[in-house]
Amino acid sequence: MNAEALKGHLELLLLAALQHQAAHGYAVVETLRARSGGVFDLPEGTIYPALHRMERAGLLSSAWSDASGRRRRIYQLTPRGQQALAQRQREWRQFASAIDAVAGA
Amino acid sequence: MDHDQLEAYLAELARALRASGADEPAVLTELRGHLLDATEQAERRGLTQSAAQQEALARMGSVEVVAAAFSADRRRMMTRWLLGIAIVCGLLLSYVDSRPTWDDTGITAGVVLLLCGLLGLLAPRRPWMWALAVGSWIPLLEIVSTHTYTSLLALLIAFVGAYAGMGVRRLAQRA
Numbered sequence: 001m002n003a004e005a006l007k008g009h010l011e012l013l014l015l016a017a018l019q020h021q022a023a024h025g026y027a028v029v030e031t032l033r034a035r036s037g038g039v040f041d042l043p044e045g046t047i048y049p050a051l052h053r054m055e056r057a058g059l060l061s062s063a064w065s066d067a068s069g070r071r072r073r074i075y076q077l078t079p080r081g082q083q084a085l086a087q088r089q090r091e092w093r094q095f096a097s098a099i100d101a102v103a104g105a
Numbered sequence: 106m107d108h109d110q111l112e113a114y115l116a117e118l119a120r121a122l123r124a125s126g127a128d129e130p131a132v133l134t135e136l137r138g139h140l141l142d143a144t145e146q147a148e149r150r151g152l153t154q155s156a157a158q159q160e161a162l163a164r165m166g167s168v169e170v171v172a173a174a175f176s177a178d179r180r181r182m183m184t185r186w187l188l189g190i191a192i193v194c195g196l197l198l199s200y201v202d203s204r205p206t207w208d209d210t211g212i213t214a215g216v217v218l219l220l221c222g223l224l225g226l227l228a229p230r231r232p233w234m235w236a237l238a239v240g241s242w243i244p245l246l247e248i249v250s251t252h253t254y255t256s257l258l259a260l261l262i263a264f265v266g267a268y269a270g271m272g273v274r275r276l277a278q279r280a
Binding site: 024025026029030041043044045046048049050052053056070071072073 | 131136137138143167182
């Protein structure tokens with residue numbers, strides 16, 4: 001899928017990928033790829049500015065972890081992030097059903 | 106284990122991030138972990154180390170794409186801060202200019218010109234925004250309070266300054 005088409009929905013996708021468990025960037029990418037059946041295949045490096053931006057906005061928090069001699073930054077949803085996810089999921093369902101009603105007919 | 110390709114990519118990315126002013130050592134540490142994880146995963150699928158590194162790098166995106174994503178984010182943040190500063194400065198200028206004891210219009214005009222020029226130089230993408238943020242308060246206050254329109258000149262000066270700043274930045278980029 002075109003990375004441009006994903007841009008507007010990236011925050012929703014990242015929030016959703018972190019909904020059930022904290023994860024580092026690579027795991028988030030793998031979750032997106034697995035859940036989308038490989039359709040969401042954006043340049044992986046571009047998710048990090050989005051993760052950092054979401055952290056600054058209070059939607060995510062992060063902590064460094066050292067395992068097997070490797071440093072990873074683990075992200076998790078904050079309560080504000082949970083609220084944002086719920087809201088964006090509602091908006092997305094509304095948007096998707098409207099698009100489907102028009103274009104899918 | 107040899108990670109030459111990954112380290113070469115990270116060194117190039119570090120240079121690109123530094124050039125765009127978005128250099129953060131923590132970013133490189135995070136991306137290094139990502140690349141090592143991706144390489145390991147590909148090796149588990151049977152790829153050679155070299156092929157696994159190439160795949161990890163291809164998936165990460167080119168240095169240009171990744172650096173552009175980070176610098177776009179930084180630019181957005183800087184624009185927000187500068188807009189706040191521009192509005193506060195514009196309001197302060199309009200307050201000072203409206204005082205009965207202040208009669209040096211030349212200084213006000215000069216400050217508007219310089220400030221907008223500086224903003225246009227720092228963030229040349231939207232010069233009109235800097236002109237409006239700094240230069241619209243003086244005429245607005247005067248129109249509301251005295252119903253005269255001569256101070257619209259301040260807005261014109263703001264536009265001249267902002268676009269001049271943008272022009273200087275563009276020339277410097279080309280040189």
